[in-house]
Amino acid sequence: xxxxxxxxxxxxxxxxxxxxxxxxxxxxxxxxxxxxxxxxxxxxxxxxxxxxxxxxxxxxxxxxxxxxxxxxxxxxxxxxxxxxxxxxxxxxxxxxxxxxxxxxxxxxxxxxxxxxxxxxxxxxxxxxxxxxxxxxxxxxxxxxxxxxxxxxxxxxxxxxxxxxxxxxxxxxxxxxxxxxxxxxxxxxxxxxxxxxxxxxxxxxxxxxxxxxxxxxxxxxxxxxxxxxxxxxxxxxxxxxxxxxxxxxxxxxxxxxxxxxxxxxxxxxxxxxxxxxxxxxxxxxxxxxxxxxxxxxxxxxxxxxxxxxxxxxxxxxxxxxxxxxxxxxxxxxxxxxxxxxxxxxxxxxxxxxxxxxxxxxxxxxxxxxxxxxxxxxxxxxxxxxxxxxxxxxxxxxxxxxxxxxxxxxxxxxxxxxxxxxxxxxxxxxxxxxxxxxxxxxxxxxxxxxxxxxxxxxx
Amino acid sequence: xxxxxxxxxxxxxxxxxxxxxxxxxxxxxxxxxxxxxxxxxxxxxxxxxxxxxxxxxxxxxxxxxxxxxxxxxxxxxxxxxxxxxxxxxxxxxxxxxxxxxxxxxxxxxxxxxxxxxxxxxxxxxxxxxxxxxxxxxxxxxxxxxxxxxxxxxxxxxxxxxxxxxxxxxxxxxxxxxxxxxxxxxxxxxxxxxxxxxxxxxxxxxxxxxxxxxxxxxxxxxxxxxxxxxxxxxxxxxxxxxxxxxxxxxxxxxxxxxxxxxxxxxxxxxxxxxxxxxxxxxxxxxxxxxxxxxxxxxxxxxxxxxxxxxxxxxx
Numbered sequence: 001x002x003x004x005x006x007x008x009x010x011x012x013x014x015x016x017x018x019x020x021x022x023x024x025x026x027x028x029x030x031x032x033x034x035x036x037x038x039x040x041x042x043x044x045x046x047x048x049x050x051x052x053x054x055x056x057x058x059x060x061x062x063x064x065x066x067x068x069x070x071x072x073x074x075x076x077x078x079x080x081x082x083x084x085x086x087x088x089x090x091x092x093x094x095x096x097x098x099x100x101x102x103x104x105x106x107x108x109x110x111x112x113x114x115x116x117x118x119x120x121x122x123x124x125x126x127x128x129x130x131x132x133x134x135x136x137x138x139x140x141x142x143x144x145x146x147x148x149x150x151x152x153x154x155x156x157x158x159x160x161x162x163x164x165x166x167x168x169x170x171x172x173x174x175x176x177x178x179x180x181x182x183x184x185x186x187x188x189x190x191x192x193x194x195x196x197x198x199x200x201x202x203x204x205x206x207x208x209x210x211x212x213x214x215x216x217x218x219x220x221x222x223x224x225x226x227x228x229x230x231x232x233x234x235x236x237x238x239x240x241x242x243x244x245x246x247x248x249x250x251x252x253x254x255x256x257x258x259x260x261x262x263x264x265x266x267x268x269x270x271x272x273x274x275x276x277x278x279x280x281x282x283x284x285x286x287x288x289x290x291x292x293x294x295x296x297x298x299x300x301x302x303x304x305x306x307x308x309x310x311x312x313x314x315x316x317x318x319x320x321x322x323x324x325x326x327x328x329x330x331x332x333x334x335x336x337x338x339x340x341x342x343x344x345x346x347x348x349x350x351x352x353x354x355x356x357x358x359x360x361x362x363x364x365x366x367x368x369x370x371x372x373x374x375x376x377x378x379x380x381x382x383x384x385x386x387x388x389x390x391x392x393x394x395x396x397x398x399x400x401x402x403x404x405x406x407x408x409x410x411x412x413x414x415x416x417x418x419x420x421x422x423x424x425x426x427x428x429x430x431x432x433x434x435x436x437x438x439x440x441x442x443x444x445x446x447x448x449x450x451x452x453x454x455x456x457x
Numbered sequence: 458x459x460x461x462x463x464x465x466x467x468x469x470x471x472x473x474x475x476x477x478x479x480x481x482x483x484x485x486x487x488x489x490x491x492x493x494x495x496x497x498x499x500x501x502x503x504x505x506x507x508x509x510x511x512x513x514x515x516x517x518x519x520x521x522x523x524x525x526x527x528x529x530x531x532x533x534x535x536x537x538x539x540x541x542x543x544x545x546x547x548x549x550x551x552x553x554x555x556x557x558x559x560x561x562x563x564x565x566x567x568x569x570x571x572x573x574x575x576x577x578x579x580x581x582x583x584x585x586x587x588x589x590x591x592x593x594x595x596x597x598x599x600x601x602x603x604x605x606x607x608x609x610x611x612x613x614x615x616x617x618x619x620x621x622x623x624x625x626x627x628x629x630x631x632x633x634x635x636x637x638x639x640x641x642x643x644x645x646x647x648x649x650x651x652x653x654x655x656x657x658x659x660x661x662x663x664x665x666x667x668x669x670x671x672x673x674x675x676x677x678x679x680x681x682x683x684x685x686x687x688x689x690x691x692x693x694x695x696x697x698x699x700x701x702x703x704x705x706x707x708x709x710x711x712x713x714x715x716x717x718x719x720x721x722x723x724x725x726x727x728x729x730x731x732x733x734x735x736x737x738x739x740x741x742x743x744x745x746x747x748x749x750x751x752x753x754x755x756x757x758x759x760x761x762x763x764x765x766x767x768x769x770x771x
Contacts, residue, residue, distance in 0.1 A: 086735035093740055110738040115523010198608065207715030209736060260608040262629050263715050418737035422540075425720045432629040432719045441720075448540040452737075455535045 031099065031334040038071050038337045040330075041098035044082040045075035050293075052362045057345075060352050064344050071337045074098075080294075083107070083322070085209075085417065092116060099327050100338040103151065105142045105320055106416040112145060118326040119148040123335045129343040134380030135373060142411060143323050151323035152339065154346040154353075156372040157284035158319040158409045159217045160402040161185070161305045167192050167199065167279045178280075178305030178401055182221075182247045185280060185308050186255065192279035193257035200259030202251055203278040204431065208265035211427030212420025216318050216412065217282055218244040221307045223315035226413040226423075227453075234449035236423075237442040243310060245438045249430040262431040270295045282307060284320075285368040285399060292363070299365060303398035306405040319409035321371075347373065349383035356391035367392030369403045415452065422448040509751075515744035532745035536733070539742075544721045545729040549704055552635050552725065556703040560643035560650075561696060567647065568654030569680060582652065589648035597712040600641040601628070605713065628713050631722035638709040638723065650695055657691040658684065690764065697761035701754050707731065726750050 031039050046053035061073045078087065082102045091097045092114045103111055111117045126132045129152065139153035165175035171191040179185040189201025205211045215236075216226050224240035227233065252258045259277070261268070270287065272278050274295025281287075285304060291297035307314040324342050326335055345352035356366045367388060374381035389396070413419055425448075426441040519528045536542060571581055588596060604612045605627035614624040627637045665683045674682060685692070707727035710716065714723035717732070724732075726746065734743030 086731070089735045089738070089740075113521050113523070113738060115520070198610075207717075209716075260626075261606070263719065265715050268715070415738070418739075421717070421732055421736055424717060428719045432626065433631070444540075444720075451538060451540055455538065 031331055031337075036070055038331075038333045039074060040071070040100055040334050040337050040341070041074040041076055042100045042324075042338070042341060043076045043078045043098040044102040045077040047077050047080050050080065052364065056352075056355070056358060056362075060345050064341060067344075068337075068340060071340065073341055078102075097325075097327060099330055099334055100324050100342070101327065102154075102322060103325050104322055105153075106412050108143060108145060108150060109414065111150065111325055116328050117150045118328045118330060118335065119150065120152070120326050120335060120339075121147075121149045123332070124149060124152065124339060128336055128339040129347060131343065131347045131349075131374070131380040134375060134378035135347065136375045138409075139321065139323075139373065142321070151325045152342050152347075153321055153323040153373060154342065154371070155323075156319065156321035157286065157370055158372070158407070159282050159284055159317050160307050160407075161280055162273075162283045162287050163280040163303055163305065164273070164276065164278060164301050165303050165398070166301045167195065167276070171195055171279070175303060176401075178303065179308055180305065180313065180405075181308050182243075182310050186247065186251055186257070189251050189257035189279060190255045193255070193259075197277075198259065199277050199279065200261075200272065201255075201257035201279045203258060203264065203269050203272065203281045204248060204427070205264050205266070205269060206427035206431045207263040207424055209417055209420040209424060210265045212423030213318075213412075213416075214282060215244060215423045215427055216416075216420070217307065218247075220316035220318055220410045221309055221314035221407075225410075226419060227449075231414050232453055234419075234446040234453070237446040241442050242438050245426060245430045245441060248427070249436065249438065252431050253434045258431065263428055273297060276301070285370045285402070286365075288394075289365050289368070292365070299394045303401070305401040306407050313405065314407045316410045317407040318412065320412060347380075349380055349387055354384055354387070356387045360391040360393050365394045367394045367396040367399070369399050418452050419449055422452065512744045512747050512751075515741055516748045519741050528741075532741045533749070536742045536745045536749070539729070539733075541717070541721050541724050541729055541732075542746075545724045545726045548635060548722070548724055549706055549726045552638060552706050553700055553703045555635060555639040556642055557696065557699060559639055560647060560703070561699055563643060564647040564650035565654050565692070568651045568658055569684065571651065571655055572658045582655070585651050586648035588645050591645070593645055593708055594712060596645045597641060597708060600637075600644075601713050604641075605637055628723070629719055631719045634714060634718050634722040638706070638713055641713060642703070642706075642709055650699075653691065653695060654688065657688045661687045693764050694761065697757055697764060700757045701761065704750075704754060704757075 033039065045057050048054060057075065061075060065071060065073060076098050078084075078091075083104050088103065088107065089110065091101075092110065095116060097116070124132060129135075135153060136156065139156055140149060143149060143151040143153060161178055163175075163178050168175040168178075168188070171188070171194070173188055173191060179188045185202060192201035193199060205214050219226060219236055219241060222240040222243055224238065224244075225235050228235045248258075252262075259272075261272070264272075269278065269281060270290055273281065273287075274291045274297035276297075288297075288299060288302040288304070291302065292299050307317040309315060324338070324346075326338055330338070346354075348354060350357070353371070359366050374384060422445050426445045429436040429441040430438065516532050517527060517529065518525050519531065567585060571578065571585065574581060591599075606612070606614065607626040607629050609615060609618055609624060611624075611627070613627065617624050625633050627633050661684065665687070666679055669679045669683050705727050706725040710718060710723040710725050710728045711731075717724040717728065727750070730743045730746045730750070733739040733746065
């Protein structure tokens, strides 16, 4: 008996010891094998449910590795939404990001604070990313801090008015001429909501930070800014901010044209849109892609116009986008390999995400005015536009009003997510309380944002 | 006589064996025992104690640009100055009190009722326990989209309309947000409490009820004078467990209210921690709030430990 127990004890201790040893074993993390092959891990591989996208990604990896036999790409999927903020923050805090990792433009501050991103200024050039000189300088600037570049932009969007043409027609509105001012939006929303059957003429977010995100865009359309020039004070408690909330309150309660369901966030609104229950909302062109691929909508129903202004064209619209950061401890060879991969998969017309010939027969739109990566008139932009037009599988006329009436793009405020969380309160206030006082809501939000900024969180 | 002989033999064996051999054997036994403990200790150390200590340390630090510095009480003063701080505590306490009133008393009375049934008891118990088997997220989505739909198509509003009562906007109404979360939470969790109460009720000797009946006690007096005193300890334990669990209110606001709800009407302390940590690039502030919450919950946990110790002693 004693022998058995003794043996068991020794086995257990040995097992634990072996486990700990295995856990603590640190391999060579230079990413270069003895045969000279450089390995990098890259996230944002599509998930299994996105079959065509996943097949495209895997084909891209195979083609890239064949062309670059000394580079191995290890793909990592982090979910259907490549950047779900809580997951992203957790990975960043834990240092478990991939070597080359995807982030939003608004993530730059937290990526820098984590101290885990590499300054890639000297590594990026036309020799590592052939289309680099064509990439819109404004996008490079977004990922630059104190003159140092920390990410390569791979997607860019700006917001406009997304509308359901079928509902426009049913409501007696002209689907070729979307509203261009907020009073016109209000009138159109009233007519669409009059169709009944739970249809909202205009729908808006007010939860999960998305309310604040859209408030920002609506404020830009009025010519306002969320923060003062020096970024130290809230700057939305003014007639422009009041107009934003008043427009929404009027549509919600005076006209009853925004539906009963509020406290919506991204998936809620797009689910209703996919079900044909939303006449208009503000969004980026690829919102239509999500409506079709994730929420069972139809491309032919959707069109897009520029973001409306109060009395004329909008004075600004919110722009955003994504890029790839590089982990701090990468070797120069890994950085070069990562840049080559991004150049191939994201920034080469006719390849990867810009391979429109491949995408045309698939259930993903070609012809949307996105990703707006290249500067106007640049060589890469011309190539990309030609390919996009030649292979369009959606009616590009549906986006003509948006493309032909560009609105000045404004970036997101510093500390965007924290501010959006506060502004959710103002948005939910006017959308759920008929007695809501717009001044009080803005005053409270201003006080909170000022406190946030003062605390520097 | 034989007992004495046996005792003498044991004494003889003990004195015959050298002391060193006994010590070795005891050490070996101890080592084996400790080896079996290592797994559990490592798990606790890695996944419970280390994160807890790390959380406390982080609450006194600030990380900016990859540099971590000690900032004293800064994170605490900053988190207390957060405009949502007191709202979150108020909402959490109101939820806890309401959940205690509804989610604590209701299962007790359901258990008493089930205890009285003589037929279909197994079926009824499964029925009561069924919601516990549903993943909380699924249950809450059911409430969100079917029961709390603010239109007349919503289940609760349809019922209210049918009985000619005014409808509610449920999660969209700041006044109804917390009661609506309490209703959903009680529905999801009461099954476990009912089963624990039932087990406790079945331990009460039937003679006590018979005696009470002979003394002319009605149902209510039997509950007050027999059932409650006999289950007092279990009632107290479950109350403490419920307080500690409900004060960590998180998934209800996250799913039912998509976060903070209408003008912070659903924001809870745990949700505020999540908000700071994962949306506001403020893990240190989140850690500070976590420590404050830990201290508050420690008071209730200490009382819980005292109660369980008393139960063990009993």
